[in-house]
Amino acid sequence: MRRPAWFLPGILGIMLFGPGAVLAAPSGASIAAQGSGSAPPCAVCHGAHGEGNAAIGAPRLAGVGAAYLQEQLRDFADGTRASPIMAPVAKALDSAQDEAVAAYYAGFPAPAVAAAAGAPSPGKLLAERGRWSDGLPACSQCHGPDGVGVGAAFPPLAGLPAAYVAAQLQAWQQGHRAPCPLGLMAAVAKKMSKADIEDVAAYFASIGRASTPEAGK
Ligand code: HEC
Numbered sequence: 001m002r003r004p005a006w007f008l009p010g011i012l013g014i015m016l017f018g019p020g021a022v023l024a025a026p027s028g029a030s031i032a033a034q035g036s037g038s039a040p041p042c043a044v045c046h047g048a049h050g051e052g053n054a055a056i057g058a059p060r061l062a063g064v065g066a067a068y069l070q071e072q073l074r075d076f077a078d079g080t081r082a083s084p085i086m087a088p089v090a091k092a093l094d095s096a097q098d099e100a101v102a103a104y105y106a107g108f109p110a111p112a113v114a115a116a117a118g119a120p121s122p123g124k125l126l127a128e129r130g131r132w133s134d135g136l137p138a139c140s141q142c143h144g145p146d147g148v149g150v151g152a153a154f155p156p157l158a159g160l161p162a163a164y165v166a167a168q169l170q171a172w173q174q175g176h177r178a179p180c181p182l183g184l185m186a187a188v189a190k191k192m193s194k195a196d197i198e199d200v201a202a203y204f205a206s207i208g209r210a211s212t213p214e215a216g217k
């Protein structure tokens with residue numbers, strides 16, 4: 001007996017969009033909330049809305065560029081960005097899952113930035129003007145005014161935990177974090193003193209508030 005013309009497409013449809021759909025197209029939302037295989041749910045550390053958790057040094061993912069997030073997951077997995085916490089998580093995800101979860105977090109609105117009040121601190125001056133005598137560019141040149149982030153390549157800095165920012169700058173100084181496209185951040189970090197790092201880290205932590213969809217009510 002000849003099968004009707006819809007038979008094969010119909011069966012394929014059931015395979016793709018039926019119970020197999022989770023395998024066929026990984027869902028960023030489900031990886032975030034439930035994890036996948038040996039990867040724990042991202043939300044446990046990065047918050048229910050990707051807002052981050054300063055106490056454990058987990059940065060915000062909400063509203064950060066998808067290409068940047070995906071690159072970080074690859075770097076954690078291959079060890080070019082060293083993190084004992086994120087390495088096993090990233091290794092447990094395949095590239096389609098990286099893409100899905102990065103797109104999921106990139107889709108959240110970025111938190112509002114609350115500019116720091118009062119006299120400009122040394123960290124604010126460095127962030128906005130740099131120090132040309134040492135060839136240190138202003139962070140705002142690449143990361144935007146108030147560290148809001150620019151496009152997919154320059155991640156936001158406002159509201160990142162101070163200890164996290166300081167650790168990233170030290171990682172670039174010591175070669176524990178991939179120098180990134182064009183080696184931009186490794187070059188910047190190597191021009192910074194210990195005091196510079198503390199100052200800018202405190203400044204960027206002070207100007208952001210983690211806002212979630214519930215916040216601000
Ligand atoms: C056990 C806690 C924990 C879990 C679970 C976790 N993370 Fe992380 N994540 C961290 C910490 C801590 C860092 C900061 C690492 C560092 O210091 O470089 C981080 C950093 C990151 C970064 C780098 C962000 C940036 O701004 O450069 C990305 C991307 C990321 N995590 C994605 C994920 C995803 C996706 C998941 C879920 C599949 C996940 N994380 C699960 C703790 C966690």
Ligand code: HEC
Pocket residue numbers: 059068071126127137138139140141142143153154155156157164165168169178179180181184185188200
């Ligand atoms: C010439 C451009 C440029 C300048 C100037 C610059 N950055 Fe960056 N920065 C980048 C790029 C590109 C990245 C993404 C790195 C990657 O892909 O791993 C980055 C990433 C970062 C991150 C990691 C954010 C995260 O979520 O993990 C921190 C922290 C940072 N920059 C701090 C600074 C500070 C502080 C200054 C000023 C002293 C500064 N940057 C100036 C280009 C720049």
